[in-house]
Amino acid sequence: MRPELTEVQLLSVWETGDGQAAPARALLLAAAAAAPGEAVADLTLADLNALLLDLRQGSFGAALPCAADCPNCDEPLEISVTTDELRPPGRRNVPGPRCDPATLLAEGYEVTYRALTGRDLLAVDPASPDARRTLLSRCVVDTTPATDDLPEGVLETVAQLLADLDPGADTVLPLTCPYCRHAWTAALDVADYLWAEVEGYARRLLHEVHTLARVYGWSESEVLAVSPARRRFYLAATAG
Numbered sequence: 001m002r003p004e005l006t007e008v009q010l011l012s013v014w015e016t017g018d019g020q021a022a023p024a025r026a027l028l029l030a031a032a033a034a035a036p037g038e039a040v041a042d043l044t045l046a047d048l049n050a051l052l053l054d055l056r057q058g059s060f061g062a063a064l065p066c067a068a069d070c071p072n073c074d075e076p077l078e079i080s081v082t083t084d085e086l087r088p089p090g091r092r093n094v095p096g097p098r099c100d101p102a103t104l105l106a107e108g109y110e111v112t113y114r115a116l117t118g119r120d121l122l123a124v125d126p127a128s129p130d131a132r133r134t135l136l137s138r139c140v141v142d143t144t145p146a147t148d149d150l151p152e153g154v155l156e157t158v159a160q161l162l163a164d165l166d167p168g169a170d171t172v173l174p175l176t177c178p179y180c181r182h183a184w185t186a187a188l189d190v191a192d193y194l195w196a197e198v199e200g201y202a203r204r205l206l207h208e209v210h211t212l213a214r215v216y217g218w219s220e221s222e223v224l225a226v227s228p229a230r231r232r233f234y235l236a237a238t239a240g
Contacts, residue, residue: 075180
C-alpha cells in the first residue's frame with residue numbers, strides 16, 4: 001500500500017516545511033512516506049525520490065501533468081508522466097540507507113566515493129559559489145595519495161559516475177517535440193513538484209476551513225472531519 005497523507009497530516013507537513021529550504025522540505029516529505037524511525041537523511045537521493053514518488057502516488061495519484069517549452073522551436077508542450085515511469089526498477093527493495101562505495105582512478109589518484117544523501121544536500125548552501133565542489137567533496141570517502149583538495153577534473157569524474165552508482169538520483173524525462181521532432185531530456189525535481197501540490201492543497205483547504213467556520217461556527221477539526229465531497233456541498237450552499 002502506498003503511503004498517503006491525510007488532510008490533517010498534509011496541513012502539519014505544510015506548516016512545518018513552510019519557509020524551509022528545498023532540501024529540508026524534501027526530507028520532511030520523505031519522512032512522511034518512510035517507515036517509523038527510518039533515517040531518511042542518510043538515504044541516497046534515488047531512494048529519497050522513490051519515497052517521494054510513493055507518497056505522491058498515494059496522495060495525489062500516479063499521473064504527473066507537466067509543461068515544457070521545446071528548446072528548438074519554443075512551442076509549449078503539455079505532457080503527463082507516471083510515477084512508475086520515473087521510478088528506477090528495484091528501488092526501496094532493500095530497507096535502510098544504501099551508500100555502497102565505489103573506486104575510480106583519475107589523474108594519478110585512487111578515489112573511493114559514495115552516493116549523495118539527503119544529509120549532504122542539507123549541509124551545503126546552494127547559494128555558495130563553491131557549492132558544487134563542496135557537495136562532490138562530501139562524496140569522497142578516501143584518496144590515495146591522501147589529500148583534502150582533489151583536482152577539479154577528478155571531482156568532475158566522480159560527478160559523472162554518481163548516476164551509475166545511484167540510478168534515479170536525477171529524475172529526467174525524455175521528450176520529443178511533436179511539432180519539430182526535436183528530442184531532449186528535461187529534469188523533474190520530484191520534491192519540488194510534490195511540495196507545490198502540498199502547498200496548493202493546504203492553502204485551498206485552509207480557505208475552506210475559514211469559510212465553513214465563519215458560516216457554521218465549526219472548529220478546524222470539525223471542518224476536517226467532514227469528507228471533501230460533503231465540504232464541497234456545504235461550500236456550494238454558502239455561495240448560493
